[in-house]
Amino acid sequence: MRKLPQDFTLGAKNAANNRLLPVHESAIKHVTGQAVYIDDMPEWPNELHVATGLSTEAHADIVSINLDKVRAYPGVVDVIVQADIPGEIDVSPVLSGDLLLAGDFVHFIGQSIFAVAATSLRAAKQAVALAQIEYKPREATLHPRQSLERQEFVLPTHTISCGDAKGALESAPNKLKSDMYIKGQEHFYLEGQISVATPNEDGGVQVFASSQHPAEVQKLVARVLGLPVAQVLVEVRRMGGGFGGKESQAAVLGCMAAVLAVRNRCPVKYRMPRQDDMVQTGKRHDFWNSYQVGFSDAGEILAAEYDMVGKCGCTADLSDGVVDRAMFHADNAYFLPNARISGYRGKTHTVSNTAFRGFGGPKGVLLAENVIEEIACAVGKDSLDIRKLNCYQTDKDTTPYGQKIDEDVLLTLIEELETSSDYRARREAINAFNKQNPFLKKGLALTPVKFGISFTSKHLNQGGALLHIYTDGSVHVSHGGTEMGQGLYTKVAQIVAKAFGIDYQRVNVGSTRTDKVPNASPTAASAGTDLNGMAALDAAMTIKGRLQEFAMEHFAIAADAFAIEDDQVILGSEIMSFPEFIKLAYMNRVSLSSTGFYKTPKIGYDRKAAKGRPFLYFANGAAVAEVIVDTFTGEYKVTQVDILHDVGDSINADIDIGQIEGAFVQGMGWLTSEELSWDDKGRITTNSPANYKIPTSADIPEKFTVKLFDRSNSEESVYRSKAVGEPPLMLGISVWCALKDACASVADHKISPPLAVPATPEAVFYAMQAAQNHKAGVNGEVAKEASL
């Protein structure tokens, strides 16, 4: 019997159609090194390599540029500045402001001013260092606090409200008023940003991109070249990780390579070395959240006023959606009867921040969970009791933006995990331990997540697919989604196999190409399977319908006498193999190719009223984390994690569990060891894995269990599954809350001391000091980490 990786029972309904779940479609290629990433593709002898000259000022006019030495450097073939771009210079994903090359003005350190194409990357990098650029600096805005003071925003502020937040806050018996600075996160996909462009014979170009959004790369490449979109072909087989960092950011590389390829009539590769990638590409937004909360003596939230300032960087990029999603998730799992949530799009002269798994949501959820921890200490209760008290439930089921929570999942899930993790007994044991041990303190927290599934930009909620069956019965499916490790190709193949009733191995999923499925949405918002799986299913059902029609006519059978099961075609009393039947259908001129399409139903958000249904459904989960802290240093270990997560009817439980674990650890990293740091000139100082520390294998607990919550999606999603990519990232918040709990234990939970994000050992140490000072009655300054 095959070992299952977790305590998970494979129900018949969970498997798309197979006794065993397929492993990742590329698993063997991964482990043997045969999986091809763009940098692994054979190079042409005349292939050129790109490096760009970067701004060293955060905000400045460019007075002069002297590139003579750059041009003269051995190996350099071409050097371009903004004026050399044949088409438009703007490569923004949605709005405007992101320029392929800066002109006479720069607005962040690391902005590309010119580009070099050379015979090797090394030559290109050596050459760009020789540029002489003179700047006239302007005053720079580097912190979202300054953005708010100066009212410098990349886009207008949006506010969501319900009830009477102000009045309810005034009359509330207890109040909290504080703020928290939440730092961003570097994606650190293992494969850095890369594109290769090859000119074709028609003046167009083919681009191999490591992008979550090939259609956008295609559109922008066409734009910078001044070509019709149809003359550009973009192909993405796989990415070595994306996490949102290759949603909008990848286009610049495709565009730059394409411009240089067309100019020089040769293939051009633009691969960012790690340090350039960490300096030049956008990250998760920092958020500066101020909050006022009113609550009852029992700990029930009565009113909330939240001001959330996103550090968007120098341009809008995807920040509108990011800040919106932060606002949509500031309730997390909790009912806010009276609330005002304002989201500000702070402009700073730093790299334009972008999508990152969770897309703003984590900054809302963390705010909500911080508030819960603080209320719990204020009313002297276990934070879990405050969570359950405020959790969405019957009669407390409407979000601040007016969407009703239809499913009764959250509280059930929390209670199931409370029991299975033995939360209460562990809490008692931890209290006893903390009383006895002067040097070590333990902390515990159970935090839920409720994450809205759908793009908040309504038009993106569409998916397309193209499906062919060949005469030997093999199936090829293309769809608009991209593979970045999340197992989308595997799941889509399973869905197609199940739709036809055939074996999984008959189905091949090919590269994602803009000439197969046009105008595809980015693979983002956790919606890859929801949208593309549905589109593939639609295509499959179209062909299956034709096959049925053919069978009815050819074999003179009733509709219900036709079926395909276990790879066999049932035709009344006759049984035929799938290839035989397909061959027959072909001979009888049945079309064996179809497109498929899907658009998400029911959704719509009225921005003016700030009410509506932005999400088709919510994915839910909860995690219990336990930590132990060394009070001498603030160093800590996560000692146990238990997760219960809701993926509806899982299409591939192994893949879903992999997503949950990976997202959890990524979320934990964001909140613990991963600290972005900038100097007072606006230069990022954490520009390498030597000084930016993502978790290693030693950081995860030995006791780490993940279970899937056993309930179907109540919405008609693909095979009643639920999206899984982003939601579990926020389960990592349980670690941060557990650390905060350990700090609070020093003050006997009389206060929940402010804890910086990320909670590095230093942050934990000073939070403990604050708790210690509180207990000692010292009127010490709460050691709150300065945020810049």
Add this chain to the structure above:
Amino acid sequence: MKLILNDELIEENTLPSDFTALRYLREKRGLTGTKEGCASGDCGACTLLVGALEDGELTYSTLNSCITPMQSLTGKHVVSVEYLSKTGELHPAQQAMVESHGSQCGFCTPGFVLSLAGLYENKQSSEQPIDREAVCDAISGNLCRCTGYRPIIDAGLSMFKESMFKESMVKEPMIEGSNETPYVELMSKNDSIKTQLEGLQTEPHDSSNYLQPTDLEQLAHALKSNPAATLIAGGTDLMLENTQRYRDFDALIDVSCVAELKHLHIGETSLTIGASVTYSELEDFSKTLYPQMNALLSRIASRQIRNRGTIGGNVANASPIADLPPLLLAFDADIQLLKNDGSTRVVNIADFYQGYKQTQLAKDEMIASFDVSLDKLAQFHRFYKVSKRMEDDISSVMLAVRFEEKNGTLTDVRLAFGGMAATPIRGLKAEAALTGKLINDEQALNQSIEALRSELTPMSDMRASSNYRLDMACNLIRKAWLELNGTDVVTFSGHAVSDSILSTGSEASNHA
């Protein structure tokens, strides 16, 4: 340069001295299974296994090919991921990774596979079991951003188990199988490779730009005939000049194979550590003899880096955040310096550092070895390293402490720090405040801490604030003092603490 790359004997005579193994494989050999993730030895996507003959035995260890000069691998067996499934069957490490869902995006996977294959190789050939600690150690230099590591650790732990899937699972992924995959043999038992390597050892290494002397005589000759050459040992720092700052080196003289610089032995009065001894070698050596030293070494960089980096390099590099200088300061180690003309002199570590990245080393000198007094090694000592991340991170603050005690009195005290100044530094006033005092004199301890606050002013950077560094330095002194006085202070820094001891874990919980 001659070496065996996978199953092929390679001869290559045109490489630049600093041409990395990673570039060689990818650009010259089309072996693109090995990936560049960072080009700085921090992510492990470029991990290779390298087999070398030692005392007639063939042993394999991992390294970061992105910062390893290809020519430094002369006479070795270089194994990339492509080799492991050469027979058409998956290596147990590959098999286990597939079965455990150990890959998602797959980019880091070949690196993990090689780290696990190295672990398999070493444990299997010595017939030792693989436990979680061993797996985490083996992959300590491999970053994965997708999986969260659990399935990779599981893969490492299940490498010995009977295979559940047939090798042909990609074609027939649904078919259950229980056939054990008969993996050919252990690489270290491969006589053909061994014989070939033995043959290579006798060949002269005739590269003109990468010299790899094997004894002092050859070294002297190399230095004399290449006065402009740069010295390289493990290259784990030097090569960043090449890969991060795009500096081209001309000739390199590799001192890592000079036999006299590899000495590691206990003499009558001192422990001698040759400058070219690697972290891994010292870690191994100190395992039972000097557990505190061993624990510190296990927290320096990653397994891949420790397999290459040398003790001499760590000290000569003169980084104020290196971890061995404080250790050597705590023991008043003597440094034997070797001049190009063959003459030597001895400098005490206390006099070695002159300023930020400045040492007593003259242009024509190198470190030959370190002598650490056995008496001092026998005294109470502790090393504490505080960093943002437990594995593969640079110290925010590091304290090496030694207390000499006679009849309840502290007769000699060393408090040596990393991360507290522009050089590795001792807290002289803090030491003085404790010296001559009773070991349990808490007032003296407090005075020592006060003295430290007055004598050191560390800087703030991306790793830690100045305040935190100072607070840590003080708290670590307190911690050491408590340990000296027999208080059981569990500490995370310095040695790994098993989760099972720490977690509240409930038998009542029905979890695995």
